Amino acid sequence: MSYGVAKKGSPIAGTIAWIVALLMFFPIAWMVLASFKTEVQAVQSPPLIIFHPTLINYRDIFAEANYLQFAWNSIAISVGATLLSLIIGVPAAFSMAFYPTHRTRGLLLWMLSTKMLPAVGVLVPIYLLCRDAGLLDSKTALIIINMLSNLPIAIWMLYTFFRDLPKDIIEASRIDGANLRQVLVHVLLPLVMPGIASTGLLGIILCWNEAFWSLNLTAHSAAPLTAFIASFSAPQGLFWAKLSAASVLAIAPILIFGWISQKQLVSGLTFGAVK
Amino acid sequence: MRLKAIAAFAAALLSGTCLAHAETITIATVNNSQMVVMQKLSSTWEQKTGNHINWVVLEENVLRQRVTTDIATHGGQFDIVTLGSYEAPLWGKQGWLKPLDGIADYDYKDVFPSVLQSLTEGGKLYALPFYAESSFTYYRKDLFQAAGLTMPSNPTYAQIDQYAAKLTDKSKQQYGICLRGKPGWGENMAFFDTLLNTYGGEWFDKGWNAQLDKKPWNDALTFYVHLLKDYGPPGASSNGFNENQALFSTGHCAMWIDATSGAGLIYDKNSSQVYDKTAFTAAPVDVTPNGSHWFWAWALAVPATSTKEATAKEFIAWATSKDYINLVGEKEGWTTLPPGTRLSTYSNPDYLKAAPFAGAVKTAIETADLDHPTLNPVPYTGIQYVSIPEFESIGTTVGQLVAAALTGQQTVDSALKQAQASVSSTMEQAGYTQ
Numbered sequence: 001m002s003y004g005v006a007k008k009g010s011p012i013a014g015t016i017a018w019i020v021a022l023l024m025f026f027p028i029a030w031m032v033l034a035s036f037k038t039e040v041q042a043v044q045s046p047p048l049i050i051f052h053p054t055l056i057n058y059r060d061i062f063a064e065a066n067y068l069q070f071a072w073n074s075i076a077i078s079v080g081a082t083l084l085s086l087i088i089g090v091p092a093a094f095s096m097a098f099y100p101t102h103r104t105r106g107l108l109l110w111m112l113s114t115k116m117l118p119a120v121g122v123l124v125p126i127y128l129l130c131r132d133a134g135l136l137d138s139k140t141a142l143i144i145i146n147m148l149s150n151l152p153i154a155i156w157m158l159y160t161f162f163r164d165l166p167k168d169i170i171e172a173s174r175i176d177g178a179n180l181r182q183v184l185v186h187v188l189l190p191l192v193m194p195g196i197a198s199t200g201l202l203g204i205i206l207c208w209n210e211a212f213w214s215l216n217l218t219a220h221s222a223a224p225l226t227a228f229i230a231s232f233s234a235p236q237g238l239f240w241a242k243l244s245a246a247s248v249l250a251i252a253p254i255l256i257f258g259w260i261s262q263k264q265l266v267s268g269l270t271f272g273a274v275k
Numbered sequence: 276m277r278l279k280a281i282a283a284f285a286a287a288l289l290s291g292t293c294l295a296h297a298e299t300i301t302i303a304t305v306n307n308s309q310m311v312v313m314q315k316l317s318s319t320w321e322q323k324t325g326n327h328i329n330w331v332v333l334e335e336n337v338l339r340q341r342v343t344t345d346i347a348t349h350g351g352q353f354d355i356v357t358l359g360s361y362e363a364p365l366w367g368k369q370g371w372l373k374p375l376d377g378i379a380d381y382d383y384k385d386v387f388p389s390v391l392q393s394l395t396e397g398g399k400l401y402a403l404p405f406y407a408e409s410s411f412t413y414y415r416k417d418l419f420q421a422a423g424l425t426m427p428s429n430p431t432y433a434q435i436d437q438y439a440a441k442l443t444d445k446s447k448q449q450y451g452i453c454l455r456g457k458p459g460w461g462e463n464m465a466f467f468d469t470l471l472n473t474y475g476g477e478w479f480d481k482g483w484n485a486q487l488d489k490k491p492w493n494d495a496l497t498f499y500v501h502l503l504k505d506y507g508p509p510g511a512s513s514n515g516f517n518e519n520q521a522l523f524s525t526g527h528c529a530m531w532i533d534a535t536s537g538a539g540l541i542y543d544k545n546s547s548q549v550y551d552k553t554a555f556t557a558a559p560v561d562v563t564p565n566g567s568h569w570f571w572a573w574a575l576a577v578p579a580t581s582t583k584e585a586t587a588k589e590f591i592a593w594a595t596s597k598d599y600i601n602l603v604g605e606k607e608g609w610t611t612l613p614p615g616t617r618l619s620t621y622s623n624p625d626y627l628k629a630a631p632f633a634g635a636v637k638t639a640i641e642t643a644d645l646d647h648p649t650l651n652p653v654p655y656t657g658i659q660y661v662s663i664p665e666f667e668s669i670g671t672t673v674g675q676l677v678a679a680a681l682t683g684q685q686t687v688d689s690a691l692k693q694a695q696a697s698v699s700s701t702m703e704q705a706g707y708t709q
Binding site: 038039040043044045063064065123124127128131136137215216219220221223227230231232233234239240 | 303314329333340350351448517546
């Protein structure tokens, strides 16, 4: 019955959804269009919709910067930080969900509160730590910082997935002779795998878009794609078309990745929502 | 055969020795047309010396923050940094930069003395200029001609007001004047400070007391708001150099007062639709010519934390040399030369032929006097900035209040009252006043 109602209202809801989607997609579409214009065409007013596309911006970018190195750094940092946060986050969330104490809730809120600290407030101490550890301009430093920065979100998400599982499942497994590790690995993990996947995907996206630490802790060797985009931003000189092309190249991998994995992401985020 | 083997062995040994001496240096720089060209042509230096360069290119404000953090904490990530005439003396005084006097065979005498002076502190030169700029007035000679107007060689702001009124036709998206409105000490305040100076105002009196509640500030801000509101483009409070360059080069501005370094871009057929319709004249004046046009130099310096000082100096000497300037002219075109640093550039017939704005730029740079920026004597140097470390903060705060007056969020009076209170408090906390 409710499905029928939804179908009846679908033209209006569908139109609104399309308008919202187009509004959200417009800046990206505009950026892609600008990347195929010359600098003069990119700033023309009224804007050019029909024009002869050029690849000159992409050619210049590949000539000026080593795109593949930036992209590889982004991949290594995002995947590395996300894997580490899952390795630490899964057991932490598991213990909090299945063996809570009276301090668990407070602990979870405290972890989340660390996200409220402005990053710039700890810039100098972290910079000095990295300098003394010889980690300036290294992927290791960014992997650790991204991992620490995303760990509260990962634990929160994983905690909600674990909490939705019935507690009896552990007892049943224990009666069958499984130890704690076996319960976690063979029983619980397969059940929360969609949740782990969506946590991982979100972690990768957050790491990919992280700019503050990338710009402040890297120079040449470990700079990811956020630093690549920043290098085409200019206070004097029209580089809007080139900046657009750099942005397209920087977001393309994560956009494709998100497109491919959107099913897993949505199913993970709605995991346990309907019982 | 044996001889050949010995020769090959010797050659290998020699090349090995060369490679052993080759170094990799890291350069932090901004992304603008001149720096992009430097990056492109630096391979010539790399091939010649066997050294290698790692480039770190960042937006100006990000670069400033990034480099400050690195130098202040002795991070040692950079061997060469790009900085401006505001930072060079201040950082040099802090001991953050290595002096660049006495580089063998470097033609210091060919560099504009005023440019060298702007990068010197306590008698030591802390950076070598890559390019320098002042400000002047760009105008559309075709629109002036059609309206029966003649731009004088030294216009006043009263004349600019009249011309802007006559040349504004908002129905055709043609605006009488384009000026910087985006808040920031290097954005709207760069222009506004020159306006304030020529209106007879100053930031501080000789005792470092803030003067923002005085009449020249009120007059200058009232005039600035009037010009942009009545004859400027919509959304002027978001416009910096780039936005105004876009507006001017696509034919939407009749006049534009901004950096002389933009002239090459306006004259470039690839980035401008008005390259053949533009002329240049001096920055306008009001009660005094002092400080009516700004001065800025982008320069290269070696941080005190660099361990590759000799190689870094070698590169800087090359990138700021006469030979480099000629190389740019030959490879990239004569209008794209790094302007405003060397006297020889302005006697180069190829450059003078290609760049009709060269004379106006030279005059503007030569007449910009950093030591006498205002009508009344002041305790500071700098035209569009005050050469104290606190200026970055107070300049940005006041820039936001100037933008608030422009958008109508605040009245001129209330914006200046707030600005005076804020600047006075900062100066008191910093120990300049009691």
